[in-house]
Amino acid sequence: MNLRKFGSLDWNVSEIGLGCWAMGADWGDLTDENAKKILKTSFENGINFFDTADVYGDGRSEKFVGEFINSISEKIFVATKAGRRINPHEAKGYYDSDLMESFVDRSLKNLGVETIDLLQMHCPPTEVFSNDLTYQMLDYLVSKGKIQHYGFSVETVDEAMKCIQKPHTKSVQIIFNMFRLKPAEEFFKLAKEKNIAIIARVPLASGLLTGKMHSNSTFPDNDHRNYNINGNAFDIGETFSGVDFNKALNVVEEVKSIMPEEFSLSQLALKWILMHDEVSVVIPGAKNSDQVLNNISASSLPNIDYLMQNIEDIYNKHLKKDIHPRW
Numbered sequence: 001m002n003l004r005k006f007g008s009l010d011w012n013v014s015e016i017g018l019g020c021w022a023m024g025a026d027w028g029d030l031t032d033e034n035a036k037k038i039l040k041t042s043f044e045n046g047i048n049f050f051d052t053a054d055v056y057g058d059g060r061s062e063k064f065v066g067e068f069i070n071s072i073s074e075k076i077f078v079a080t081k082a083g084r085r086i087n088p089h090e091a092k093g094y095y096d097s098d099l100m101e102s103f104v105d106r107s108l109k110n111l112g113v114e115t116i117d118l119l120q121m122h123c124p125p126t127e128v129f130s131n132d133l134t135y136q137m138l139d140y141l142v143s144k145g146k147i148q149h150y151g152f153s154v155e156t157v158d159e160a161m162k163c164i165q166k167p168h169t170k171s172v173q174i175i176f177n178m179f180r181l182k183p184a185e186e187f188f189k190l191a192k193e194k195n196i197a198i199i200a201r202v203p204l205a206s207g208l209l210t211g212k213m214h215s216n217s218t219f220p221d222n223d224h225r226n227y228n229i230n231g232n233a234f235d236i237g238e239t240f241s242g243v244d245f246n247k248a249l250n251v252v253e254e255v256k257s258i259m260p261e262e263f264s265l266s267q268l269a270l271k272w273i274l275m276h277d278e279v280s281v282v283i284p285g286a287k288n289s290d291q292v293l294n295n296i297s298a299s300s301l302p303n304i305d306y307l308m309q310n311i312e313d314i315y316n317k318h319l320k321k322d323i324h325p326r327w
Contacts, residue, residue: 001014001015001016001045001046001047001296001299002014002015002300004280004281006077006171006197006280006281007196007198007280008170008195008197009170011077013049013077013280014046014049014281014299015280015282016047016270016274016282016283016284016296016298017047017049017050017051017199017283018042018047018049018050018051018292019201019283019284020051020052020053020056020064020065021052021056021061022285022286022287023035023039023056023057023061023064024055024056024059024060024062025056026056026222026223026224027223027225027287028219028220028222028223028287029220029222030287032064034287034288034289036067036068038287038288038289039065039068041292041293042292042296043068043072043074043076045293046296046299047292047296048074048075048076048077049076049079049281050065050069050078051079051080051173051201051283052065052078052079052080053081053084053122054080054081054084054085054103054106054107062080062107062110062111063111065078066110066111066112067112069111069112069113077118078111079120079171079173079199080107080111080119080120081119081120081121082100082104082120082121083121083123084122089125091125091127094121094124094125094128094131094137095133096137097136097137101140101141101144101146104119104141107119108146115145115147115148116146117148118147118170119141120151120152120171121138121150121151123153123154123155123234126159129162129163130162135168135169138150139168149170149171150169150170151163151169151170151171151173151199153172153174154173154174155175155235155238156326157182157183157187157327160187161187164190164194170196170197171196171197171199171280172187172191172196172198172199173199173201174187174199174200175200175201175202175237175238175327176198176200176203176273177200177203177204177205177209177241178205178209178255178272178311178315179209179240179241179251179315179319179323180202180242180327181312181315181320181324182324182327183198184276184278188276197280198279198280199280199283200273200279200283202238202241203269203270203273203282203283203284204266204270205240205241205243205269206225206240207225208241208243208245208248208249208252209252209269210264210265210266211252211256213249213252214249224238224239225240237326242322242326242327243322243323247318251314251318251319254318255311258311260304262301263301266284266295266298267297267298268298270282270298271301271303272304272307272311274299275303275304275305275308
């Protein structure tokens with residue numbers, strides 16, 4: 001597993017991390033046994049960065065992560081998120097230090113730690129990113145020692161550009177994959193200049209970029225690829241990267257036509273992200289250990305410089321008009 005520096009911090013993180021949403025909820029059922037195997041397999045094969053959130057299964061994901069990291073002596077960097085438990089989900093909740101501290105206290109208990117390595121605001125309303133009260137609240141949590149560092153999980157490039165203007169923002173988590181190229185333009189350049197860590201999420205476009213889906217694919221009722229297909233629960237860009245499902249299937253077939261023989265589609269999708277050296281870590285999720293191992297193997301596959309323009313051309317031809325202006 002190759003390591004990368006995490007922005008301005010003295011962290012060397014595995015370039016492929018583990019996204020822990022699926023072991024909480026919203027991806028169909030995942031047993032306790034499977035969740036534990038996923039964490040163990042990830043760690044044993046070089047992953048040292050876990051990303052979770054307090055709302056993933058209402059703490060279920062954090063508890064699995066906490067149980068695991070407290071069973072080993074080696075350091076695992078844990079990033080969690082807060083804010084989506086604000087109800088109604090309005091900006092003013094992010095300025096309430098007492099409320100946010102109560103969320104952090106709950107995450108500390110779930111994780112079984114005394115301080116959180118990285119706390120990320122979890123896709124807050126857009127106005128939160130430019131309001132100084134947000135950063136005062138976060139600096140307060142740092143001053144109390146309950147969190148070490150903070151960053152933001154964002155929906156749009158504009159939101160990312162706003163939060164990295166603030167001096168204590170250490171990271172931005174953003175959707176970046178072969179169906180979502182916009183972050184690689186202005187944002188990546190500025191983040192590199194400011195030494196901001198970039199966490200690439202939704203790298204496989206909710207499974208579309210595994211190449212295993214077809215027009216008759218169905219998803220369980222408790223899977224966001226069912227109930228959020230029209231953006232009814234949260235930003236539609238979180239589900240299939242906001243791309244129309246049937247249109248995306250056609251684009252996947254075009255990507256497959258240029259895929260090297262030694263790659264699976266998911267490995268190609270992850271390697272494509274890793275070709276961008278501004279990315280600190282990519283965080284695919286997994287529902288079993290085999291998926292973990294397949295994801296990890298992308299780190300050791302050869303570079304694909306010769307395909308980068310081809311993939312950009314496919315995006316520009318089929319998706320840019322729909323996707324670029326929205327996120």
